[in-house]
Amino acid sequence: MTRLRPPDWLKRGLRPLRTIHGTISAAFSILILAAIGITSLNSYKLSEEAVLSNSQAYLGEVIQQVGQNIQSYIDNMENISLLIFTNKDVKYYLSDNPFLSREEIRTYEKSISDLFQSLLYTRKDIASIMVFGYNGRNVSDRRLTTLNPYVQLREQDWYVKAARAGGRSVISAPHVQNVVSGDYEWVVSLSRELKNSNGMTGQGIALVDLKLNVINDICRSVKLGSRGYVFIVDSAGNIVYHPQQQLLYSKLREEPIERILSAGQSSFLVDDGAGERLYSVQDSNFGWKIVGVAYRSELIAEPDAMRNSFLLWAAAALAGTLLISLLLSHRITRPIRRLQAAMRQVERGNFEVRAEVEQQSEIGQLERTFNMMVGQTQRLMDERIQTEETKRRTELRLLQSQINPHFLYNTLDSIIWMAEQRKNEEVVRMTSALAKLFRASIAKDDELVPIRIEQEHIASYLQIQKMRYRDMLDYEIDIPRELHLYKSPRILLQPFVENAIYHGIKNMPEGGVVQIAAEVDGDSIRFTVRDNGKGMDEETVQAVLNASARDNDGRDHIGVSNVNERIVLTFGAGYGVSIESEPGEGTCVAVTIPKVR
Amino acid sequence: MGSKKLWLPLLLLLFAALVVWNGLKRSEPADAGGGIIVILQTKDVNSSYWQTVRSGAMAAAKELNVALELLGPTGAEAAEEQKELLRGAIAARPEAIVLAPIAEERLSEELDACRKAGIKLIVIDTPLLSHPYDSYVSSDHVEEGRVAADMLAPDKRKKPVYAFITSDDDSVVASQRRQGVLEKLPPGEAFSLGTIDVGKSEEQAYRTVKSLTVAYPGMNGIVALTDVGVSGAARALEDQGLSHSVKLIGFDSSLPEIQLLERGRMHALIVQNPFNMGYLGVETASAVMQGRKRPQWVDIPSATVTSANMYEPENQKLLFPFVS
Incomplete structure (x- = not known):
């Protein structure tokens, strides 16, 4: 099984996130993207809703207009039927007056027909006007009316309903009018029962037919997008007019009739898979409900243009704000980068560099601290260099002290003197001691030497001095053998022994003893150089400890302070030299060094 | 500042551009294709x-x-x-x-x-x-034929004796309708007088039907497989006084046929x-x-229209196409 690893490009791509600048700009960018995205989407939705509600209102107005249009046609039919209703000629013609002659009837017929014709002449929307008397007489707008013999007049819907309505007008659904022979026109019929002069008894039915084309044209002329349409239902929910009535009959299409009937005068959205549609229902006072249907996608005029402008503005805003975020993050991280550059300089070893502190911000604080740190580091470095220098100088002096010419001259004088005295044995001893002394002091470059060497060295030295001062000087060296393997700085004890001889014992007439001892004290070794010479007062002790390396006789001299300094530089502040002295009693110098193998 | 740090904002910009481009692309009018x-x-x-x-x-x-x-x-x-x-x-x-x-x-x-x-x-x-x-x-033309057969002989009390008239003998629709009729009225149960091509002429239909009524007085049905000639056939039956005894059944509607139906000169129309x-x-x-x-x-589905139901709203729409 292979483990999923982030691909290389992703790792590379994420690398900038490790920088603060990268992270800040990424965070800004994402925040901005989210903010702009949400805002744009929201405002787009809001505008869409606004447009939708506007269109909804518009749709309502359009449908109302359609309703008013149809209403005006219906009103006209109504007016015509009222005119017939009140017409004296019609009343007389339909009345069962037995005194009317055939001729007279024809005259009435003609005048009524003329009236209808003139009405029809002014109204192109009316298909026909007819009156059917219960007495079998009928008259129409035509000169010659041949009724369709195969049509049962009294079974026609418009006839039955009008007779039942008792004088009120009745409007039919669109139908094919077939009462006139050979004529089959789609019409909407308005029928009304005519009353006799007492206004009680029915005399016949007046029929006014409106061409369905009129309603069709009105409905078709309404533009509700390219797919929207208008249809009409009656109060019972039957479709009065629908551009695709056949599809409805075949159940290939459904309209939410129930909702339309219960909706009253309002609008609602339907989403049944055939596209989200807005239904706007308009009541009319002739019982029909006019319904406008518009597709939501078309309601929003140029929805694409709207969305595009939103997208473009969002993109522009995004570009602008991204640029600003880039600049801003650049600006914010500039001091950090400056500090980083300074740090890099320090990394390369340049401690001279200082970050420029220009503000009271956190970064400024950081810069100040950095500067302080670099300064301190620099000071430490300088100090260290100084220390190294001092150490070298001390060692140089030490070396010089080894070949202290006076000591050498004196020793050589002593050797010569002994040679003249033919003290061969002593010459040999002294010369070999001198040789040992030099060997011990210049044997190696090592700073630290085994204590054995140091012991040899100090022993040789004391041997030489003993031969010079004879009874004036006695010495004892007591360094346990187990310490021989530990190390000590080179020529550690000689300066103290020298001091003990020259300043402590030399001027004592009875001479003195120098005792050298070493002991273990925990983790450190303590050497003591003790003499019973003149001793010093406290003041002198301090002077000796703090004295400079220069003696009052002007030549370089390994002072006590130098030894102390060497020990501290080599081993640290816990070690060093201490002096105890009593005038007239002697001096004890203690040198403490760590146990080092 | 290294230019490589620009990648993220640039990437986001690119992304935004992509979104916009995508949006613009989608806005192009829904291509109706070749239509x-x-x-x-x-x-x-x-x-x-x-x-x-x-x-x-x-x-x-x-x-x-x-x-x-x-x-x-x-x-x-x-x-x-x-x-x-x-x-x-x-x-x-x-x-x-x-x-x-x-x-x-x-x-x-x-x-x-x-x-x-x-x-x-x-x-x-x-x-x-x-x-x-x-x-x-x-429509299923064979089914139309079956319906026509049912109209011709609803109870088969009387053995159907019928003829087909057509204006186009090669018409696939006509032959499928005939197949449907024959399926319902197999030779044993009914007697088919065959198919007579009367062309597009009404006069030809009149003469054909008239001679059929003379030759076969027992004939009780005529199926007009196509729309032409029905008026002639109806007139021939009327002249012979056979309008009620010979059922005339046609397919699809035209004004003459509707009038024949209205007058009871035609028994039924099978209307697509x-x-x-x-x-x-x-x-x-x-x-x-x-x-x-x-x-x-x-x-x-096709509808069967008779004089009884021809003015029902659905059938009105079928018979009288509303052409504005």
Whole structure:
């Protein structure tokens, strides 16, 4: 099984996130993207809703207009039927007056027909006007009316309903009018029962037919997008007019009739898979409900243009704000980068560099601290260099002290003197001691030497001095053998022994003893150089400890302070030299060094 | 600042640009593709049947928002003209062709070319018998025949003796209707006097039916397989006083037939729904174009109209097509 690893490009791509600048700009960018995205989407939705509600209102107005249009046609039919209703000629013609002659009837017929014709002449929307008397007489707008013999007049819907309505007008659904022979026109019929002069008894039915084309044209002329349409239902929910009535009959299409009937005068959205549609229902006072249907996608005029402008503005805003975020993050991280550059300089070893502190911000604080740190580091470095220098100088002096010419001259004088005295044995001893002394002091470059060497060295030295001062000087060296393997700085004890001889014992007439001892004290070794010479007062002790390396006789001299300094530089502040002295009693110098193998 | 740190904002910008571009791309008008070409059997405005097919097709095109071109022969040489129209239509490379073939055998070459060009073929009205197609949208003409047989002999108390009259003996629709009738009235149970081609002439139909009534006094049914000649047949029966004893049954409607029905001179009309045929033809074409599954045969039920139900709202719409 292979483990999923982030691909290389992703790792590379994420690398900038490790920088603060990268992270800040990424965070800004994402925040901005989210903010702009949400805002744009929201405002787009809001505008869409606004447009939708506007269109909804518009749709309502359009449908109302359609309703008013149809209403005006219906009103006209109504007016015509009222005119017939009140017409004296019609009343007389339909009345069962037995005194009317055939001729007279024809005259009435003609005048009524003329009236209808003139009405029809002014109204192109009316298909026909007819009156059917219960007495079998009928008259129409035509000169010659041949009724369709195969049509049962009294079974026609418009006839039955009008007779039942008792004088009120009745409007039919669109139908094919077939009462006139050979004529089959789609019409909407308005029928009304005519009353006799007492206004009680029915005399016949007046029929006014409106061409369905009129309603069709009105409905078709309404533009509700390219797919929207208008249809009409009656109060019972039957479709009065629908551009695709056949599809409805075949159940290939459904309209939410129930909702339309219960909706009253309002609008609602339907989403049944055939596209989200807005239904706007308009009541009319002739019982029909006019319904406008518009597709939501078309309601929003140029929805694409709207969305595009939103997208473009969002993109522009995004570009602008991204640029600003880039600049801003650049600006914010500039001091950090400056500090980083300074740090890099320090990394390369340049401690001279200082970050420029220009503000009271956190970064400024950081810069100040950095500067302080670099300064301190620099000071430490300088100090260290100084220390190294001092150490070298001390060692140089030490070396010089080894070949202290006076000591050498004196020793050589002593050797010569002994040679003249033919003290061969002593010459040999002294010369070999001198040789040992030099060997011990210049044997190696090592700073630290085994204590054995140091012991040899100090022993040789004391041997030489003993031969010079004879009874004036006695010495004892007591360094346990187990310490021989530990190390000590080179020529550690000689300066103290020298001091003990020259300043402590030399001027004592009875001479003195120098005792050298070493002991273990925990983790450190303590050497003591003790003499019973003149001793010093406290003041002198301090002077000796703090004295400079220069003696009052002007030549370089390994002072006590130098030894102390060497020990501290080599081993640290816990070690060093201490002096105890009593005038007239002697001096004890203690040198403490760590146990080092 | 290294230029590599620019990548993230740039990436986001790119992303935004992509979104915008995508949005703009989507805004391009929904391409209707090559659209749909509908080829009818006739473009004659006097043919209410084909005019209704046409309005159904246009209603579907409007509702589905597809580009639609309506073609149809106008001259006398309809079959030949239709061949040319189909050839032209294939050259125009529509996505789908809705075809009401007049004579399949004459269109053989074009139908193959249509297939080869990858144009979806929807057949309406008349079936294709020996060429492949994507869907057939029409009434079941055999079923129409069966219904006609039921109208002719509802109880079979009296043995049906009947004749077929037709104007076109080659018509596939006519032969399917006849097949349906014969299926319901097999030779043992009924007596078929055969099919007589009366052409397009009303006079020919009159004479044919008149001689049939004389030759076969027991005849009690005439099935007019196509729409022409019915008036002549009805007149012959009326003249012989046989309007009530001989059932005249026709297919589809025209004004003369409607009047015959109204007067009781005709027993029944089996009426197809041309509006739905046009509508479903285009709707099916659009669906097939988009790769949606449609049945090989989209059946459009036909209606049986008699004088009793001819003025019912549904039938009014079928019989009196509303052409504004």
